[in-house]
Amino acid sequence: xxxxxxxxxxxxxxxxxxxxxxxxxxxxxxxxxxxxxxxxxxxxxxxxxxxxxxxxxxxxxxxxxxxxxxxxxxxxxxxxxxxxxxxxxxxxxxxxxxxxxxxxxxxxxxxxxxxxxxxxxxxxxxxxxxxxxxxxxxxxxxxxxxxxxxxxxxxxxxxxxxxxxxxxxxxxxxxxxxxxxxxxxxxxxxxxxxxxxxxxxxxxxxxxxxxxxxxxxxxxxxxxxxxxxxxxxxxxxxxxxxxxxxxxxxxxxxxxxxxxxxxxxxxxxxxxxxxxxxxxxxxxxxxxxxxxxxxxxxxxxxxxxxxxxxxxxxxxxxxxxxxxxxx
Amino acid sequence: xxxxxxxxxxxxxxxxxxxxxxxxxxxxxxxxxxxxxxxxxxxxxxxxxxxxxxxxxxxxxxxxxxxxxxxxxxxxxxxxxxxxxxxxxxxxxxxxxxxxxxxxxxxxxxxxxxxxxxxxxxxxxxxxxxxxxxxxxxxxxxxxxxxxxxxxxxxxxxxxxxxxxxxxxxxxxxxxxxxxxxxxxxxxxxxxxxxxxxxxxxxxxxxxxxxxxxxxxxxxxxxxxxxxxxxxxxxxxxxxxxxxxxxxxxxxxxxxxxxxxxxxxxxxxxxx
Numbered sequence: 001x002x003x004x005x006x007x008x009x010x011x012x013x014x015x016x017x018x019x020x021x022x023x024x025x026x027x028x029x030x031x032x033x034x035x036x037x038x039x040x041x042x043x044x045x046x047x048x049x050x051x052x053x054x055x056x057x058x059x060x061x062x063x064x065x066x067x068x069x070x071x072x073x074x075x076x077x078x079x080x081x082x083x084x085x086x087x088x089x090x091x092x093x094x095x096x097x098x099x100x101x102x103x104x105x106x107x108x109x110x111x112x113x114x115x116x117x118x119x120x121x122x123x124x125x126x127x128x129x130x131x132x133x134x135x136x137x138x139x140x141x142x143x144x145x146x147x148x149x150x151x152x153x154x155x156x157x158x159x160x161x162x163x164x165x166x167x168x169x170x171x172x173x174x175x176x177x178x179x180x181x182x183x184x185x186x187x188x189x190x191x192x193x194x195x196x197x198x199x200x201x202x203x204x205x206x207x208x209x210x211x212x213x214x215x216x217x218x219x220x221x222x223x224x225x226x227x228x229x230x231x232x233x234x235x236x237x238x239x240x241x242x243x244x245x246x247x248x249x250x251x252x253x254x255x256x257x258x259x260x261x262x263x264x265x266x267x268x269x270x271x272x273x274x275x276x277x278x279x280x281x282x283x284x285x286x287x288x289x290x291x292x293x294x295x296x297x298x299x300x301x302x303x304x305x306x307x308x309x310x311x312x313x314x315x316x317x318x319x320x321x322x323x324x325x326x327x
Numbered sequence: 328x329x330x331x332x333x334x335x336x337x338x339x340x341x342x343x344x345x346x347x348x349x350x351x352x353x354x355x356x357x358x359x360x361x362x363x364x365x366x367x368x369x370x371x372x373x374x375x376x377x378x379x380x381x382x383x384x385x386x387x388x389x390x391x392x393x394x395x396x397x398x399x400x401x402x403x404x405x406x407x408x409x410x411x412x413x414x415x416x417x418x419x420x421x422x423x424x425x426x427x428x429x430x431x432x433x434x435x436x437x438x439x440x441x442x443x444x445x446x447x448x449x450x451x452x453x454x455x456x457x458x459x460x461x462x463x464x465x466x467x468x469x470x471x472x473x474x475x476x477x478x479x480x481x482x483x484x485x486x487x488x489x490x491x492x493x494x495x496x497x498x499x500x501x502x503x504x505x506x507x508x509x510x511x512x513x514x515x516x517x518x519x520x521x522x523x524x525x526x527x528x529x530x531x532x533x534x535x536x537x538x539x540x541x542x543x544x545x546x547x548x549x550x551x552x553x554x555x556x557x558x559x560x561x562x563x564x565x566x567x568x569x570x571x572x573x574x575x576x577x578x579x580x581x582x583x584x585x586x587x588x589x590x591x592x593x594x595x596x597x598x599x
Contacts, residue, residue, distance in 0.1 A: 039430075042474050046437050046474060053448040057444050057446075057448060139577070141548075145552065148556070149358065202348065240413070266535065276487060
């Protein structure tokens with residue numbers, strides 16, 4: 001969907017009026033300059049605040065500015081070497097991998113099935129839709145505050161689960177499965193991350209639901225009808241007709257969720273913080289604390305650059321692809 | 328499977344998942360309405376014995392100044408960034424110049440970057456121009472980093488306005504500005520509503536810029552809520568009441584104008 005939206009099918013209106021009217025053409029070019037003048041401030045602002053500042057952060061990441069006082073002497077890649085050896089950053093990478101993986105799977109699967117169910121012309125369709133969509137209007141901070149209380153290990157859903165003899169420590173658990181020693185950390189799935197995935201999925205499923213619903217409504221009824229006439233079962237129609245049509249939407253949802261997940265900060269910061277042994281730490285939280293709490297600016301900048309590269313790996317091909325779709 | 332059974336099954340699944348989705352809301356409401364001596368981990372599922380507004384009173388007295396900060400931030404930032412996005416979208420869809428599509432992509436990348444990667448220079452810059460710890464400083468930040476999304480939304484919105492309309496206005500002798508004012512603007516009402524709702528929600532909910540650009544008395548509501556929740560002495564009923572107060576404006580917008588909110592969300596929306 002957003003691919004469709006990122007592009008438009010229209011070609012520019014370059015049909016200037018006939019060359020025999022020089023007066024008109026002169027004013028046209030004047031207007032073209034005016035158009036450029038109107039967009040120029042935005043381009044300049046983006047050039048400075050996005051690209052210039054990224055360059056500046058890159059410069060800081062190569063400096064020795066690891067105290068309150070700025071120090072721009074050249075450090076080479078020392079900060080990058082440091083963070084990659086650092087226990088905390090290694091834990092961040094581990095947490096990000098598993099958080100991103102589970103979060104994307106949960107949002108895509110839940111959103112898609114809810115959309116398919118809701119698309120069955122149910123009674124009370126709007127009520128269901130709104131129940132799943134309203135968390136999108138909330139802030140990650142609110143989500144974090146609420147879920148910290150709901151999943152509180154000594155209360156919350158655990159009081160219900162304990163009836164079934166299940167004891168979960170949720171985000172306070174420091175367990176990592178299967179706990180392989182890699183680098184400085186125990187590599188595996190940190191149990192505490194599951195709590196974060198639940199909260200993030202609660203908030204973002206609405207987005208994927210809305211995307212899939214828009215996609216489903218776009219599938220022509222004749223297509224399904226034709227398959228039915230050919231004797232396909234509902235199950236076959238789902239796999240052979242509906243799912244292929246939803247592929248581009250799934251792709252967009254995955255890209256957008258991946259980039260949210262890689263940048264995530266507010267939710268973690270309010271819900272759990274870095275956690276014991278950094279089991280719930282993420283690069284975004286690490287960067288913020290390293291830079292603004294501990295004044296290790298150069299290391300913070302290095303973390304930020306790594307985050308940017310990770311996001312760019314997902315986003316740049318996506319943007320280029322949408323540009324090609326335009327041509 | 329007979330159709331009626333599968334339909335009942337679908338209802339059942341939707342109801343169960345729906346209840347799961349509403350659990351946090353239930354807990355939040357119930358907790359916020361209890362006096363703090365009733366708020367205990369063991370009794371969090373129980374309804375309050377009597378409704379108590381103490382949590383709300385305390386949350387309100389703590390958060391009211393920050394709530395107003397957020398209003399002073401969100402209203403101008405939303406209006407300015409919507410106007411800017413509208414002009415950019417107009418140029419990029421109706422006055423395409425050579426390389427306009429690439430310029431668009433380059434602008435668009437700005438909405439996907441992790442803001443951590445511009446934060447250090449940004450804070451330095453905001454300090455240098457004397458806007459550190461001010462609402463205008465935050466307005467500036469949100470207007471600038473709102474350019475990509477508002478431009479995207481308006482560009483796509485204007486793509487649905489036929490070029491022939493622009494051309495015929497040109498033949499009638501209207502120029503760039505006149506066409507914007509008398510042709511585009513009147514057709515943009517929905518676009519402005521969608522973009523304004525989107526920007527309002529995002530800026531209201533934003534946290535990272537708010538927590539780094541402002542401190543103490545200038546903080547918007549989300550930072551104050553986080554501080555409230557972060558302190559050990561504040562009771563859960565106050566925290567939950569605070570969370571509801573902080574969420575109320577965007578929730579109201581969703582309830583009243585949900586259709587436009589979803590349109591904005593689908594228009595290449597990204598949170599965080």
